[in-house]
Amino acid sequence: MTNTAARASVERITDVLVIGGGPAGTWAAISAASKGAKVTLVDKGYCGSSGATAPSGTGVWYVEPDREKREEAKASRYAMGGQLAEHRWMDRVLDRTFENMNKLGNLGYPFPVDENGNPYKRGLQGPEYMRLMRKLVQRAGVKILDHSPVLELLADEHGVGGAAGVNTQTGETWEIRAGAVVIATGGCAFLGRALGCNVLTGDGYLFAAEAGADLSGMEFSNAYAICPTFSSVTKTAYYSYASFYYEDGTVVEGAGSKKGRSVIARNLLQGKQVYARLDQAPEDLKPLLRVAQTNFFLPFDRRGIDPFKDLFPVTLRLEGTVRGTGGIRVIDDTCATSAPGLYAAGDAATRELICGGFTGSHNAACAMSSGSFAGEGAAAYALKLGEAAGSRELRGLSSQSLRDRQEAGAAARTDEYVRAVQDEVKPYDRNLFRTEKGLGDSLVRLDDLWRRQREAGVGRTAEGVKARETAAMTATARWMYHSALARTETRGMHKREDFPTGDAGQHHRLISGGLDQVWVKKEEVAKERVSV
Amino acid sequence: MIEIVSQSRCVSCNQCVSVCPTNVFVRGEDGIPVIARQDDCQTCFMCELYCPVDALYVSPDSEGVMGVAEEELERQGLLGGYREKVGWGKGRVPVAKHQFMYQLSRRAGF
Numbered sequence: 001m002t003n004t005a006a007r008a009s010v011e012r013i014t015d016v017l018v019i020g021g022g023p024a025g026t027w028a029a030i031s032a033a034s035k036g037a038k039v040t041l042v043d044k045g046y047c048g049s050s051g052a053t054a055p056s057g058t059g060v061w062y063v064e065p066d067r068e069k070r071e072e073a074k075a076s077r078y079a080m081g082g083q084l085a086e087h088r089w090m091d092r093v094l095d096r097t098f099e100n101m102n103k104l105g106n107l108g109y110p111f112p113v114d115e116n117g118n119p120y121k122r123g124l125q126g127p128e129y130m131r132l133m134r135k136l137v138q139r140a141g142v143k144i145l146d147h148s149p150v151l152e153l154l155a156d157e158h159g160v161g162g163a164a165g166v167n168t169q170t171g172e173t174w175e176i177r178a179g180a181v182v183i184a185t186g187g188c189a190f191l192g193r194a195l196g197c198n199v200l201t202g203d204g205y206l207f208a209a210e211a212g213a214d215l216s217g218m219e220f221s222n223a224y225a226i227c228p229t230f231s232s233v234t235k236t237a238y239y240s241y242a243s244f245y246y247e248d249g250t251v252v253e254g255a256g257s258k259k260g261r262s263v264i265a266r267n268l269l270q271g272k273q274v275y276a277r278l279d280q281a282p283e284d285l286k287p288l289l290r291v292a293q294t295n296f297f298l299p300f301d302r303r304g305i306d307p308f309k310d311l312f313p314v315t316l317r318l319e320g321t322v323r324g325t326g327g328i329r330v331i332d333d334t335c336a337t338s339a340p341g342l343y344a345a346g347d348a349a350t351r352e353l354i355c356g357g358f359t360g361s362h363n364a365a366c367a368m369s370s371g372s373f374a375g376e377g378a379a380a381y382a383l384k385l386g387e388a389a390g391s392r393e394l395r396g397l398s399s400q401s402l403r404d405r406q407e408a409g410a411a412a413r414t415d416e417y418v419r420a421v422q423d424e425v426k427p428y429d430r431n432l433f434r435t436e437k438g439l440g441d442s443l444v445r446l447d448d449l450w451r452r453q454r455e456a457g458v459g460r461t462a463e464g465v466k467a468r469e470t471a472a473m474t475a476t477a478r479w480m481y482h483s484a485l486a487r488t489e490t491r492g493m494h495k496r497e498d499f500p501t502g503d504a505g506q507h508h509r510l511i512s513g514g515l516d517q518v519w520v521k522k523e524e525v526a527k528e529r530v531s532v
Numbered sequence: 533m534i535e536i537v538s539q540s541r542c543v544s545c546n547q548c549v550s551v552c553p554t555n556v557f558v559r560g561e562d563g564i565p566v567i568a569r570q571d572d573c574q575t576c577f578m579c580e581l582y583c584p585v586d587a588l589y590v591s592p593d594s595e596g597v598m599g600v601a602e603e604e605l606e607r608q609g610l611l612g613g614y615r616e617k618v619g620w621g622k623g624r625v626p627v628a629k630h631q632f633m634y635q636l637s638r639r640a641g642f
Contacts (some may be wrong), residue, residue: 021570044553045552045553045554045555046550046551046552046553048551049551049552049553049576049578049582050553051553054553054576054578055576055577055578057618059637059642094558109628110626110628110629111628111629112628112629112630112633112634113631113634114629114634120633120634120637122637123637123642124628124632125618125626125627125628125633127578127581127618127620128618128626128628146550147555168555169549169555193572193574193575193594193595195575195576196553196574196576196578197574198553198572198574199553230592230593230594230595231592231593231594232594233576234574234575234576237642240640279618285636285639285640287632288632288635288636288639289636291627291630291632291633291636292630292632292633292636292637294614294617294618294627295577295614298577298592298613298614298617299592300592302591302592302610303592311594329597413639462555473600
């Protein structure tokens with residue numbers, strides 16, 4: 001625990017503080033404001049362009065409230081997720097996604113129309129969606145602070161009551177007192193340069209753990225996306241039209257965009273470069289593919305490559321928990337965490353309740369629904385606290401000691417730590433194909449890395465923010481691998497080489513937490529009647 | 533990575549300084565933004581999209597600098613190409629509305 005951050009140059013008081021301005025954060029802000037709360041949203045980058053959604057396009061789990069269609073939608077992914085989802089949560093998310101998508105249409109999102117002229121709402125274009133969300137957040141009277149990363153949460157004995165950080169463009173430190181705080185900081189992709197993901201460094205997990213909240217499903221954290229070696233643009237769905245080849249033009253047997261991703265990984269591990277070509281795409285589909293994901297073709301066009309005709313080298317880029325499903329554990333329908341006053345939404349929260357250990361187009365639905373749930377829950381909590389929120393004696397919760405300045409040489413050390421964490425989580429033979437030995441060896445090094453960072457002072461500066469991000473990545477990797485060690489089976493996206501099949505005896509969730517001492521324990525999946 | 537801020541096209545609105553999620557730019561002395569932290573660029577193309585005068589160019593290579601020249605980009609018509617495709621800018625229709633979005637989703641399921 002550090003001293004209270006009482007010397008910030010900018011101070012604000014608000015009912016609800018939302019950390020993160022992606023889909024979940026913006027929905028949380030709008031929803032909290034609609035309940036009458038005064039809301040402030042801080043983003044470490046820029047609300048509207050930050051995060052994984054803004055630069056890409058996304059499918060949305062939008063299903064009409066028709067019993068048969070809903071049951072089909074739920075069943076389609078239930079088994080893939082290792083049967084860890086809960087039907088009641090899937091129903092809630094389907095309902096709220098339907099409502100929010102309809103709202104978006106009414107508020108001006110330019111949906112395409114079907115043959116009958118009705119808006120078609122099964123997808124969102126990131127730039128359009130997030131530009132609109134920023135506008136709606138502003139229209140709701142929410143104060144947005146861009147380029148304002150959080151360095152630590154603030155709390156008293158009753159729970160979380162705000163956050164402190166720094167504006168990376170002005171250098172001004174800030175402190176915001178709030179009745180309730182929503183963490184919507186996204187997942188953790190370990191600075192792997194997957195599209196839009198370098199702002200997603202697991203910050204919220206660390207803040208939550210420092211506040212005493214726990215995590216769930218951190219073993220479901222090894223998502224890798226197919227990507228040209230020279231590009232940031234990950235859009236694995238398009239590779240369902242690809243064939244994969246070796247340099248000499250022979251086909252890589254068994255390689256594919258879904259289950260065949262492992263084959264690609266095993267070849268890359270053996271030092272054999274794999275090439276792709278979208279030669280399975282029917283001629284009349286090509287113009288559709290081109291228009292529907294403009295950014296997919298951008299790197300090719302700019303390099304003079306025709307991905308339908310030319311071979312191009314591919315790699316698997318780590319997306320970590322961004323397309324994994326693990327995250328902060330939520331304890332009730334309002335997405336409250338086990339730390340009073342603290343809520344979690346979007347990729348920062350666990351998505352196991354909705355899709356178990358594997359995700360497809362659930363992420364966008366999860367983000368907009370859990371954002372709304374958390375925003376409403378946080379507003380109710382804060383409004384009940386009322387004026388008392390502003391007069392609390394708060395202290396900073398950072399597990400690293402925060403100082404006015406960064407020590408000399410700290411930036412170089414941060415770079416070294418980043419590479420060290422990446423060396424443990426990027427390699428396919430550690431994270432994608434997991435073994436007891438591999439995980440154990442990594443944890444020895446990660447524990448040491450954590451200790452070294454824990455002892456170092458961190459400046460309340462832009463450089464200090466990077467040091468905190470690196471600590472968050474280190475902590476995330478430790479929760480991931482401790483959880484992965486505890487799950488001695490293969491389920492959802494979690495693959496154990498030494499336990500290659502599922503074990504009916506492990507149909508439970510794994511909760512994790514702790515900073516210096518990481519712990520993992522089992523939690524039963526809610527018993528419920530499953531309609532067949 | 534971001535490689536070009538066209539001095540001749542830039543109108544010093546500094547929108548790119550605001551929208552870059554990883555804070556790559558700083559406002560220069562003369563008002564024209566400077567690429568100050570190129571290593572932090574995550575190749576997300578958002579700055580290019582928000583630039584109202586197509587003065588920015590993000591090279592497709594996310595791992596290193598390609599060393600493109602503005603004259604060459606100008607000649608090939610690559611400046612502003614992404615914004616045009618997304619359908620942002622005066623008189624353009626957002627690609628989000630495009631009929632193909634619906635058709636592809638029906639046919640491919642995504």
